[in-house]
Each structure stands twice: as C-alpha cells, then as structure tokens.
Amino acid sequence: MRQHRILLVEDDPHQRRAIVAALRQRLAGAGPGAEIVTADSERNARLMFRGRTLEKFDAYVIDMMVPWSQDDEDDDRDDPRVDRDGSLYAGVRIIEDVVKVNGAAKPIFAYTIANADGVSARMRHLPTSIRYLRKGDTDKELADAVAAALLTSKP
Amino acid sequence: MTGHGTAEARVAIQEWMRGLATHFKATTVALYETGHSLSFGKDGGARRSEHGSWTGLVYFVDSWAEKMASAEDEFDGFPAGIRASEHPELLGLIDDPNAPAVVLLLSEGHGTLAGATARRNGAVAMVALGVWLHYDFPTILLLYFTAEDDAVAAATSYYLTTLPKDVQRLRERYQGQVSRSLFDAIGAMHEALGVPPASAAEQPFDVRLQGSLNRHAADIGCPDLRVYLLDDVGHLDPRTSALQVGKGAEPRRRYVLHRGDAAGPEIYVTGDDKGPIGWVLRDHGKPPAERRGRLAMHNRNLLEPGWVKDQVLYPGLTSIDSAGRDRADGVHDLLGRPAGAGGEYCASILVHPVLAGNELLGVIVANGRQGAPFVFREWDDKGLGVVARLLGSYWLGEQLRRIEDADRALRERAHVAIRGFAAATAKRFGGDDPSVSEMAIFGDALKAATEMVPEANLVSIRPHDPGSQNGPEFYIDRKLLAGSAATDPRIQDKLGTRFRALAGTPETAASAESAAEYVMRLRKPAIVDSLDPPEWYRSTFPGMFRYGIYAPVFRGGDAGRPAAIIDVRSAGATRMPASTADSLQELADMVGLALALADTITELVQTRHTQSQAFEDVAHQIMSLHRNVMTEIDRSLVMLRNNDEAGAPDKLAQSLLVARGQLRRASRVGRDARMFAELARTGKISQPADARPIGKEPLVEVLAHLVDDQRRLVTDDKPLNFVLWSRSIRALYDDDIVGDIAMFEQMMGNLIDNAAKYSYRGTTITVECRRDSGGRFVLELANYGYPIDDDEKLKLGTRGFRGAAGKRRVAFGMGIGLWLAKAIAKSFGAVFDFQVSDSRREPHRVYLVFPLRK
Structure with missing residues (x-):
C-alpha cells in the first residue's frame, strides 16, 4: 500500500509548517503515512500540476487566499481576477485547475479563514463535493477531516 | 517627435488647425507641443508655440510646479501665497485679444503604451479640460502614438492608453449594478444638451447629431463618421462571461441612423430586434461559421462578433490601421473586401464607445481613408460636443465604478439624486420656465440631490475676493462631511437657505488655497462652482455662470506629489462664436455638475464600502495572527512536555518570541482598525x-x-x-x-x-x-x-x-x-x-x- 500523497497550498510559513506536522502525525497512525507536497502560491501550485500528474495526489488542501506568485517569480498568470480581486480568487483558480484535470474524484478541501458564504459564492461554478474547512486555532480538525476523507475515498 | 512619418502627421495637424481657424473665424490657433518628459515640463514643455502669450498657461503651471518642488511644507497643505492674481501671465490670457480660438494640446507617445505615457497624457487631458471649461476655447486633445517610422500607425486619443483597461475592468465588475435610472438620467442629460436652434428642435437628438457629423464627414477626411447611439446594448454576465442582450420587454429604439451605401463600410453595433448587431450579439455563442452564414443571409458585411466584442465593447477605443498590421483581417472583413486587397479604403478605423458606467450609450465610428492619421480639417460645435460627452460620460462612469457593493438603499438614493439632477437639467435646457433664473434651477437641482442624499452634504458656499481683478468668484467648497449632516446645524441652515452663503461665519474666509487643498486630497480635478453672482455680473455676462476648476497635475519623479495645481476661474467674456460658446459652456457646466455630484456620492458610498471591507480584512488578519500565536504556543507546550529534546530551551524561547512578535502585530492590526474608524469618521487622527x-x-x-x-x-x-x-x-x-x-x-x-x-x-x-x-x-x-x-x-x-x-x-x-x-x-x-x-x-x-x- 503506497503512501498517501497530499498537495497542500498554504502561503503562511508558520501555518504551513504546523499543518504539515499535524497531517503527518495524524496520518502516521492511519495506514501507510503521507507524503505532503507543498506550494505557497497559485503559480507554484500550477507548476506542481505541470511536472506531475494530478491523479497522483490523493487529496488537496488549498488555502483560498494565497498570492498568485511569490517574490521575484514571473507574473505569468493571465487571469483578469489577478489584478481585479487580489488574492481572493487564487485558491479558486487552483481548484478550477484541479477539477479541470481530474474532476472532483479526490477530496479537495477549501481551507480558509473566510466564512463559508464568501467562499461558496466564489465557487458556485465548481462541483459541490468540494469541502469547506474553516481555519481554526489548531490543525487537528483539518488533519482529522483529511484522514477521514482519505480513508473513505476511492483508491 | 520622432520618426519620419510624424512630420507628415504634424503637417496634417497644422492643416487641420488652419481649417479650425477658418471655421471659427479666428486669426490664430495655438499649438502646444509637449515634450517627452512631461506635457508641460520646463525644458520640453511648450517647446513650440505659435502664439506667445498663451505660453503663459504653460509657464504658469511650471512656476507652480517649481514652487511645489521647493515647498518644505507637507504637501497636503498647499503652499501658501500662490495665487493666480500673482501671475499676470495667466490673467493676461483672459484679456488677450489675440487669444486663440482653439487650443490644441498635442502630446506624443511611443509605440509602447507605457505607464509614463498614460500619466503624462492624463496631465495633458487635465490641462485640456481646464482650458476648455474656463476659457471657453474648445480644446482638442490629440495624442500621437508613433511606432518608430510609422506615423500612420496610430493617431488617437488619451483613452487609447487608459480607457480600455478601465472600461474592461468597469464592465466586468459592475455589469448590472448601475441601474437603468442612471442610463435614463444620462440619456436625458445628453438629449438636453443637444437641443438645437428651434427649426430642428423636433428632430431626435441622435438624428441631429448624426446629421451634424455627416455634414462634415467629407471635410474631415473620413468618408464615414457615424454615431450610433445605443438603447440598452446589453451587458456582460460576470459569471459566465457571456454577453446578454437587452434587459426586458421594453421596445428597443432603432438607433442605427445611417446605413451607408454599397461602397461604404458599416459597423453595426446595435439595432432593433431585427438589426444586425443585436442579432450578432445574441448569437455570440454560436460557431463563427454559423454566425457568418447568418450574417450573409442578412446581406450584411462580414463582421466577426468576436471583433465587436473584443474591439468595441471591451477595450473601448480601437484604432485599426492599414493592411499588414495585426487587425488587417478584421478591417478587410469589416469593409467587405477580401483579405489582402489593401487599398484606399483600408486606412484607419476609430471606434469609440460613449459610456456611462457600464452602460454603453453610443459608439462613435470613424473610418478614414489611407493617409494621414485621422485628419480632421474642420469640426463644428457638435463635434466638439461629442468630446464633451465622452469626457462627461467617462467621468460619471469612472466615479460610479466604485459603488459596486455599496449599500443598496444608498445606491438607489444616489441614482435618484442623479435623476433629479438630470430632470432639472432638462428643465433648464427645455426652457419650460424662462423666467426662472438658471441659478435657481441649478440650485434646485443641487438641493434636490442633496435632500435625496442627505449624507452628501454637498456645499458650503463662500464668496471669495469679490471685486478683485479676476472678477467675482464664489466657491462651493464641497467638503464631505459624512456622518455629521444630521447633527450639524450649519449644514441644516444651508439646506434651508437654498445654498446661500453664510456671511460672517469662518467659512466665508475661504480661499483659493482651500479649494486647492481639497483637490490635492481628491487627487483629481474638482469643480468649484459659482452659484450666487451679484446682479451686475448677471447683467454683464448673461448666461455665464461658470465654474472654477482646480486640477492637480502630477508628474513623474515625485511620487504621489502633484507637481502643480491648475487653477482656472471663471471671468471675462467669451471669444467664441456665441452659439458654439453657449453650447460648449452648457456642456461644460453639465459635465462639471455631473462630475461634482457623482464625485460626492461616490466618496460617500465608498467611505462605507471601504470601511466594511477594511474591517473584514482586519478581522482576517487578526484571526490569522492569532492562529499563528496559538500554533507557536502549541509548539512550546510540546517542547515543554518533551523537555529532554536537545536544545529545547532555546527553541522554546525562540518560539515564544515569535509568538510575542505575532501578538504585537495582531495588536497593531487592532489599533489600525480603531484608527481607521477615527480617520473615516473625523477625517484626521489626533x-x-x-x-x-x-x-x-x-x-x-x-x-x-x-x-x-x-x-x-x-x-x-x-x-x-x-x-x-x-x-x-x-x-x-x-x-x-x-x-x-x-x-x-x-x-x-x-x-x-x-x-x-x-x-x-x-x-x-x-x-x-x-x-x-x-x-x-x-x-x-x-x-x-x-x-x-x-x-x-x-x-x-x-x-x-x-x-x-x-x-x-x-x-x-x-x-x-x-x-x-x-x-x-x-x-x-x-x-x-x-x-x-x-x-x-x-x-x-x-x-x-x-x-x-x-
């Protein structure tokens, strides 16, 4: 049984570190463990897709408000939402790409500090199976939800 | 100017200027040619002037710019002591018997539409507007974009650089949010402005406008120059990005006025239910082949709907030049000629939307023959009126752009106010009651608007320096007093006294500097109005009740710091032929009022809007920081539990220091929110x-x-x-x-x-x-x-x-x-x-x- 592979998109390094630790800890006790691939911007997430096939990820945890690019990376995303809405749609865009390539067969978590209404309004055009998960004070809920989803999702 | 072709273009422009001079029976036409550094820079500005005294305007701006640069005060406070009266070169313009009839501001851009060019053009546009509004001289703003050796490449206007982006953003963001009532209001305003001499009064406005343009079409080197006024062209669905046509069961007027002949190209932008573009837009989702086929069935020229969408509705102004360039295929299709045929009919096409918010009121289409770019040899006041309408519509749209998510009730009230304004305007131009002075009507309009939007607190009126050399000046200093209207007795008084000045209050000590300060804060031109001139002024200058415009001028190098303020005030008599002058003045007045009103409302609405957004963001930031603190504390607890971990004390200390840093930031974000509230409420932090x-x-x-x-x-x-x-x-x-x-x-x-x-x-x-x-x-x-x-x-x-x-x-x-x-x-x-x-x-x-x- 292979390790679960999870794509985590989170720009805040403190939070990213904590989430990775929480996921590793939680999934270590539930089967084969997990390999967690991280990205800190929409562009980096996109590069993940380019180099690897999306199908290889078993779950996606995507912070909804991440920058489109980092630091001196090229601004190469030609999307009117970039300039218009700032980071509001960067996470949505990542999910759009995921869904476009392999549908919503694997669990996708829209992980955010924003409230559910705001997020769902931006994702009306996406499958309803995408799960909303509000950022809490700790990452236990997130790790539990991901673990549960992985255990019940189709191989 | 660079490039071989530019010289040809300059000759063409000089030709045109001579034509203008003849038309206006003027002896001189001034050409201000601006340099690269800035439109009126010290070295490059006014590089060439065919009329000496008018360089005064340029140097006036410059002298201010210099004072600005050396001013040691904080720039929010306009340096004291700079007044127009200290600048005889400016005052001299007003009484200059040789002052030009038409001022042409010409500015050169480059092949690349760089930000610097856009900014410079913006500055030139401000000057153009100022001159136009306050000296009664029609001012044409013409900007060149030279692509090295190809002067014919483009000759277009300021909007080419800025409007496309803005319009696209505007259309995408605000579709469906500006109500029909605004469209009606603007329409009414335009209709009112187009009222011609009595004999033609029965004709609809668009017919008159089209007729006026057609009369001059041949003279200006454009075989077809048409204005298509649209009735509800449709909007872009923000979710699906699809074009929606029409908005309801209301019969749509047919506005395509001039169908052209077999030889002439046509661009149909809209029409009635059977008209070509309405039909094209409806079929937007269909495959191109099918669209083309159905178009052919209608015996129309081939015209890709995609082209209309991309080139007309979204980017705004489009200039298409002759064969061999990117859009050649579109041009040829448009002209109904096979691609590659080239030839004399494939020169330049200018398509310009007339917009109010996200409403497309009309499209100006000009199709020039091959040759000098867009050589207008002559144009009449209606033609100039089109420019006015463009500016007015653009501004209104620009101001209303920000209303987006504002409180619905407030937005509706804003629209009601604009409707009131438009109704009063129509009344004034319709002449229903000539015995009522126009001042009273303007006052009514403003009053109606203010009552309908009580938070707007439009005015405090200040007589300024009466009897000075510069003539009487009365200023409305439109300070936004949001939040205090209900309780401020002074405001209540003003509303009750129909905007009369409150003599003896501290506000009567107003000065030009305060108005200047105001526009500095606004960072854009503002109209400072004169509403209450004394009787002698009314009788001396009947029909002339002007507006002072204060326009900050920005230039590169000093970020965020306006280099000058143009202060042009109403005074003196017009030098234009009366009909043109009246027409322009009325247009200018209307644009000014529309701008002032929209501006105030927008600021008001935006205050609320930004406030709520900012607080949401602050909440997010605090939550995020709080979460990080908790994470660090968790880490610390783990380390404390596993106190045998190597280096734990150091890591613990580090973690806690990070947590402390995060907490301090969180606390600053919280203080930001508090200060934001204070600043939004009182306008300052104390x-x-x-x-x-x-x-x-x-x-x-x-x-x-x-x-x-x-x-x-x-x-x-x-x-x-x-x-x-x-x-x-x-x-x-x-x-x-x-x-x-x-x-x-x-x-x-x-x-x-x-x-x-x-x-x-x-x-x-x-x-x-x-x-x-x-x-x-x-x-x-x-x-x-x-x-x-x-x-x-x-x-x-x-x-x-x-x-x-x-x-x-x-x-x-x-x-x-x-x-x-x-x-x-x-x-x-x-x-x-x-x-x-x-x-x-x-x-x-x-x-x-x-x-x-x-």
Whole structure:
C-alpha cells in the first residue's frame, strides 16, 4: 500500500509548517503515512500540476487566499481576477485547475479563514463535493477531516 | 517627435488647425507641443508655440510646479501665497485679444503604451479640460502614438492608453449594478444638451447629431463618421462571461441612423430586434461559421462578433490601421473586401464607445481613408460636443465604478439624486420656465440631490475676493462631511437657505488655497462652482455662470506629489462664436455638475464600502495572527512536555518570541482598525491633548523592538535583513518628537510591516534616524520592494490602494497601512514623503521629517 500523497497550498510559513506536522502525525497512525507536497502560491501550485500528474495526489488542501506568485517569480498568470480581486480568487483558480484535470474524484478541501458564504459564492461554478474547512486555532480538525476523507475515498 | 512619418502627421495637424481657424473665424490657433518628459515640463514643455502669450498657461503651471518642488511644507497643505492674481501671465490670457480660438494640446507617445505615457497624457487631458471649461476655447486633445517610422500607425486619443483597461475592468465588475435610472438620467442629460436652434428642435437628438457629423464627414477626411447611439446594448454576465442582450420587454429604439451605401463600410453595433448587431450579439455563442452564414443571409458585411466584442465593447477605443498590421483581417472583413486587397479604403478605423458606467450609450465610428492619421480639417460645435460627452460620460462612469457593493438603499438614493439632477437639467435646457433664473434651477437641482442624499452634504458656499481683478468668484467648497449632516446645524441652515452663503461665519474666509487643498486630497480635478453672482455680473455676462476648476497635475519623479495645481476661474467674456460658446459652456457646466455630484456620492458610498471591507480584512488578519500565536504556543507546550529534546530551551524561547512578535502585530492590526474608524469618521487622527515629547531612549527602544520583532518573524521562505541605523543618534534630543508613543509605534510598525511584506527576499530593510541640514529630525525607511509603476505612484498612500505587483505576491492587505501611517505622521506635524522605484536595484524610501524642536 503506497503512501498517501497530499498537495497542500498554504502561503503562511508558520501555518504551513504546523499543518504539515499535524497531517503527518495524524496520518502516521492511519495506514501507510503521507507524503505532503507543498506550494505557497497559485503559480507554484500550477507548476506542481505541470511536472506531475494530478491523479497522483490523493487529496488537496488549498488555502483560498494565497498570492498568485511569490517574490521575484514571473507574473505569468493571465487571469483578469489577478489584478481585479487580489488574492481572493487564487485558491479558486487552483481548484478550477484541479477539477479541470481530474474532476472532483479526490477530496479537495477549501481551507480558509473566510466564512463559508464568501467562499461558496466564489465557487458556485465548481462541483459541490468540494469541502469547506474553516481555519481554526489548531490543525487537528483539518488533519482529522483529511484522514477521514482519505480513508473513505476511492483508491 | 520622432520618426519620419510624424512630420507628415504634424503637417496634417497644422492643416487641420488652419481649417479650425477658418471655421471659427479666428486669426490664430495655438499649438502646444509637449515634450517627452512631461506635457508641460520646463525644458520640453511648450517647446513650440505659435502664439506667445498663451505660453503663459504653460509657464504658469511650471512656476507652480517649481514652487511645489521647493515647498518644505507637507504637501497636503498647499503652499501658501500662490495665487493666480500673482501671475499676470495667466490673467493676461483672459484679456488677450489675440487669444486663440482653439487650443490644441498635442502630446506624443511611443509605440509602447507605457505607464509614463498614460500619466503624462492624463496631465495633458487635465490641462485640456481646464482650458476648455474656463476659457471657453474648445480644446482638442490629440495624442500621437508613433511606432518608430510609422506615423500612420496610430493617431488617437488619451483613452487609447487608459480607457480600455478601465472600461474592461468597469464592465466586468459592475455589469448590472448601475441601474437603468442612471442610463435614463444620462440619456436625458445628453438629449438636453443637444437641443438645437428651434427649426430642428423636433428632430431626435441622435438624428441631429448624426446629421451634424455627416455634414462634415467629407471635410474631415473620413468618408464615414457615424454615431450610433445605443438603447440598452446589453451587458456582460460576470459569471459566465457571456454577453446578454437587452434587459426586458421594453421596445428597443432603432438607433442605427445611417446605413451607408454599397461602397461604404458599416459597423453595426446595435439595432432593433431585427438589426444586425443585436442579432450578432445574441448569437455570440454560436460557431463563427454559423454566425457568418447568418450574417450573409442578412446581406450584411462580414463582421466577426468576436471583433465587436473584443474591439468595441471591451477595450473601448480601437484604432485599426492599414493592411499588414495585426487587425488587417478584421478591417478587410469589416469593409467587405477580401483579405489582402489593401487599398484606399483600408486606412484607419476609430471606434469609440460613449459610456456611462457600464452602460454603453453610443459608439462613435470613424473610418478614414489611407493617409494621414485621422485628419480632421474642420469640426463644428457638435463635434466638439461629442468630446464633451465622452469626457462627461467617462467621468460619471469612472466615479460610479466604485459603488459596486455599496449599500443598496444608498445606491438607489444616489441614482435618484442623479435623476433629479438630470430632470432639472432638462428643465433648464427645455426652457419650460424662462423666467426662472438658471441659478435657481441649478440650485434646485443641487438641493434636490442633496435632500435625496442627505449624507452628501454637498456645499458650503463662500464668496471669495469679490471685486478683485479676476472678477467675482464664489466657491462651493464641497467638503464631505459624512456622518455629521444630521447633527450639524450649519449644514441644516444651508439646506434651508437654498445654498446661500453664510456671511460672517469662518467659512466665508475661504480661499483659493482651500479649494486647492481639497483637490490635492481628491487627487483629481474638482469643480468649484459659482452659484450666487451679484446682479451686475448677471447683467454683464448673461448666461455665464461658470465654474472654477482646480486640477492637480502630477508628474513623474515625485511620487504621489502633484507637481502643480491648475487653477482656472471663471471671468471675462467669451471669444467664441456665441452659439458654439453657449453650447460648449452648457456642456461644460453639465459635465462639471455631473462630475461634482457623482464625485460626492461616490466618496460617500465608498467611505462605507471601504470601511466594511477594511474591517473584514482586519478581522482576517487578526484571526490569522492569532492562529499563528496559538500554533507557536502549541509548539512550546510540546517542547515543554518533551523537555529532554536537545536544545529545547532555546527553541522554546525562540518560539515564544515569535509568538510575542505575532501578538504585537495582531495588536497593531487592532489599533489600525480603531484608527481607521477615527480617520473615516473625523477625517484626521489626533494626538492626545496632553501629548508630551517622546524621550530619546523610548524612541530608540520602540524602533529596536519593531525591528527585532520583524527579524524574528522572518522565515527561511523569505529571508530579510533589518538594519536600524542610528548614525546621528547621539544628536537626537528628547523633544524631537512630541506626541503619543503608542501612535508613533503604530506608525513605524505599519511602515516596517509594509516594507517587510512587500520586499524581495534576501534584501535589506533599513531604518535610519538622522538630522537634516536644517536641523530637523528625519526618519527614513528604505526597502527593496516590488516595483511600483508610474500610474501607481500617484495612488500610493491613498486609502485602499495596493500595487498590482504587491497584490499578486501578498495575499492579505487592504491598503490602509500606509494611509494610516501618513495620517499619524500628520498628527505629529511631520512631513510624510516617499520616493518609489520601479526597479529592484533602487530602494523605495519613506521619509518622515519632523518639525523643528522649539
């Protein structure tokens, strides 16, 4: 049984570190463990897709408000939402790409500090199976939800 | 000017100018040719003038610019003592018997539509507007874009650089949010403005306008020059990006006036249910082949709907030039000729939407023959009126653009107010009651608007310097007093006395400087109106009740700092033929009023809008920081539990320091929110009444804490260096800064946070304390940050602004940090200035210069 592979998109390094630790800890006790691939911007997430096939990820945890690019990376995303809405749609865009390539067969978590209404309004055009998960004070809920989803999702 | 072809274009323009002079029976037509550095720069500006005295305007602006540059005061306060009356060269313009009939402002751009060009063009546009509004001279703004050796490549207007982006953004964002009533209001206004002499009065406005243009079409070198006024062309569905046509069962008027003949090209932009473009738009989703086939069935020229969508509805102005260029296929299709045929009919096509918000009121289509770009030899007042309408519509749209998510009821009231304004305007031009003075009607319009939007608090009226050389001047100083209207008895008084001036109140001591200060804050031109002229003025200048315009002029180099303010005031008589002058003046008045009204309403609405957005963002930031603190504390607890872990005490201390840094930031974000509220409510941030000098030691300690906190928050993802320079720290005095230390920390915290947030990784952020040559204490912060382009420089430090490069790279932020820091600096009496860079090799710098100690 292979390790679960999870794509985590989170720009805040403190939070990213904590989430990775929480996921590793939680999934270590539930089967084969997990390999967690991280990205800190929409562009980096996109590069993940380019180099690897999306199908290889078993779950996606995507912070909804991440920058489109980092630091001196090229601004190469030609999307009117970039300039218009700032980071509001960067996470949505990542999910759009995921869904476009392999549908919503694997669990996708829209992980955010924003409230559910705001997020769902931006994702009306996406499958309803995408799960909303509000950022809490700790990452236990997130790790539990991901673990549960992985255990019940189709191989 | 560069390039061989430009010389030809210049000849063509001179030809045109001669035509204008003849048309207006004028002896001179002035050409102001601007340089590359700025439209009216000291060396490049007014490089060539065919009429000497009018260079006065240029130098007037320049002289102000110079004073601005040397002004030591904070720029929010307009340097005292600069008044038009001190500039005889400006006053001389008014009475100059040789003043030109038409002023042409010509500015050259380059092949690339760089930000600098757009900014410069914006400045030229302001001058054009100012001249036009206040001297009654029709002013044509013509901008060249030369692509090296190809002068025919493009000759178009200011909008080419700025409007497409704005329009696209506007249309995408605000579709469906500007109500039909606005469209009606604007329509009514336009209709009113087009009222011709009695004999033609029965004709619909669009027929008259089209007729006017057609009469001159041949003369101006454009075989077809048409205005298509649209009735509800449709809108873009923001979710599906599909074009929706029409909005209801209301019968649509047919506005396509001139169908052309077999030889002439046509662009159909809309029509009735059977008209071609309405049909095309409806079929937008169909495959191109099918569209083309159905078009052919209708015996129309081939015209790709995609072309209409891309080139007409979205980017705004489009200039298409002759064969061999990118759009050649579109042109040929458009002309019904096979691609590659080239030839004399394939020269340039100019398509320009007339917009009000997201409503497309009309499209001006001009199709020129091959040759000099767009050679207008002559145009009449209606033609100029089109320019006026473009400006007016654009401004209204631009102002209303920001209303987006505003409170619905307020938005509706704003529209009601505009409707009231339009109704009153129509009444005035319709002449229903000629016995009523136009002032009263204007007053009614404003009053109606104000009553309908009570928060708008439009006016305080100030008679200014009556009887001066410059003639009587009365100013409405439109201060936004949002929130205080209901309780402010002075406002109530004014509303009750129909905008009469309140003699004897402190406000009657108004000055040009206060108006100037106002536009500096607005960062855009404002109309300062004269509503209550004395009887002798009315009888001397019947029908002439003007508006002073104050227009800040920005130029490169001084980010966020206007280089000058154009102050043009109403005075003197018109030199234009009466009908043209009247027509222009009326147009100008209407545009001015529309602008003023829309402006005030928008500011009002935006205050609420931005406030709610900002608070949401603040909440997000605090939650995010809080979460990080909790994470660090969790880590600490784990380490405490596993106290056998190697190095645990160090890691624990580190973790707790990070948590402390995060908590401090969270607390600053909270204070930001509080200060934001104060600033939004009162317009300023105040120091406590018992503010005392901040001692040298606490001052340095605060800075050191802030820098240390930032150092700890830096991660491997984005390493940054921080340097606190205190080269002259020994020379600091305990009373260098007088005020509240917490506010000082807030200001510096925001600046340092901002620098860290928007700096490139691996760079150094420097905070320096020093004393300048005049002995003033200076705090300077330098960072190598994401680039800020020319357009953005102007907006830096204004509420809600975030640069495009920063917005891409940093998820959170509402653009209030710098704005608050600026306001806090002001409360310390400090001058806040910045110098930004568009290259990562040069740092951005923020300067805080504190007043001399007593």
